[in-house]
Amino acid sequence: MDETERQSADRAGDAQGWDTAKTLAEALPYIQIYDRKTVVIKYGGHAMGESAVAKQFAADVVLLKLMGVNPVVVHGGGPQISAMLEKAGVKSSFVDGLRVTDADTMQVAEMVLSGAVNKEIAHWITMAGRKADVRGIGLSGKDAGLLTVEKTRRTRKDPDSMIEHEVDLGFVGEPTRVDPKLIVRLLESDADWVPVIAPIGVADDGQTFNVNADTVAGALAGSLNAKRMLLLTDVPGVKGADGEIIRQMTVGEASKLIEDGVATGGMIPKLQTAMAAVRDGVEAVVILDGRRPHAMLVELFTEHGAGTLVKAEG
Template sequence: MTEAVSQEAITKAAALVEAQEYIHQFAGKTIVVKVGGSIMDQPEDLRAVINDVCFMASVGMRPIIVHGGGKGITAAMQQAGLEAQFVQGRRYTDERTLAIAEHVLTQDINIEIQNMIRDRNLDPMGLHSLSSCAVFAKRLFLDGEDGRKIDIGFVGEVEGINNELLNALTQADVIPVIAPIARDKAGGKLNVNADSVAGHVAAAVHAEKLILISDTHGIRTSDAEDDLARHLTKTEIEKLVDTGIITQGMLPKVESSFIALAGGVRKAHIIDGRIKHAALLEVYTDTGIGTEIVL
């Protein structure tokens, strides 16, 4: 028994020694963490991710959280008797859909994440259309086959980020929690893709890292299940997009990563939040656990 306990203690000590270098390296640096996918529907998984983010804050990093909630919005729409409609992969958003999306994102998910942070004795602040807004957007129109623009309702694309507000909050040891309901120049509300928001936020605050946490292990370089890439450049990813290896749900994540990298972020990471302590393993160990993206 003593021998087993001693080995467990040695393993924990070794992990702390390995993490120490990274803790010193990233102290005082801003990190943007986007949480989405099925993680949002699993309270235990979500809490585990938020606890890891709180650990980062406790050892000197300055985290900013951006969250999605697409499945929750779809479920709430079904309860209201509305059927979700998608155009080129984008949710068509009329006034009723926008109202539902705003409630789910700002009142349900955002407040839940804030409470999880408070449970760790840290200070969060929700930022969205019903509070201080840090994300500003304009209406998004899709390109049609005939060259005409397609109106998909109250859907936006990021036009600006209040980086001064975000920097002031993180320097005061407050963790911003951003829901992707933005304001336009006229004060109207727009639903924006959360991956895109995270990329623009990371670029605006000159974050050290962007971490995209969902229910995927990372980027595969072929159709094989175990062909996970640990490190990819922008050029390598563009080739995977051209050959059809990267498609659908992964596209917004790589586009978000490119936005962040173009804004000066050193690295972006795509990791699976269902793996215990995935964020800490990616940031504070030599090997990492997902896909690391660089220019």
């Protein structure tokens, strides 16, 4: 590298340093807003299987913790469960986006979710935060009575007779009670713990159930009175009738999107989860693309945001 090239590189590095400092200064008001506030993060989708994306996610979670935020991670693992079932020669079926779960499928689901997936995410967070002593701790809804559930009931209307019939989803549950004491103690501890929670719950009779991770995240966020809930998905946000991303909406507006058929497919349960969480006391829920680098940081610490924010009326 000659002298001219060296000077050019120095100028570029100098400019980058000033840009970084400017970004940090602009983030200060938002850092203060989220200081010691709880943010529940639902982490899922196919991005979970990409190690580079997982490592970046873990690094961003650690940065949130070091900036004074209390992150709580709830994860899914649908693709990983499907892959394991396929290896075992078991075919999956779904009703309204929920996997029909017999006893064998439940055993695989718990093994994958509470085992491989949960511990890997907790491990990546620990590795990313090892120099600052930030540590991920893997849990499931079965630990310390965190998540009590009941069997999910679904009905379908016969297209010929128009009579509704109940559909048996097997061991699929819905939260009835959340006891967040363990999570609160971890967040209030002098140690920098980041709870990582698998969506497995237990009924009053002791039976284990698989639970939709979005639903678990929403129920937990409500019980913790979270400042924010971040639903990390594979899309950049909620699209309106014109195909453009809606940056902000109220619960009522979200409900109308569903009623009018604008929101379709997998976006419907995400909006329903967001609306339920807001009604339960979460200040706002944000649906954003978890595949984009630093999407959580952009959402929380800049004025622009990075997805669709759902909030209460008014």
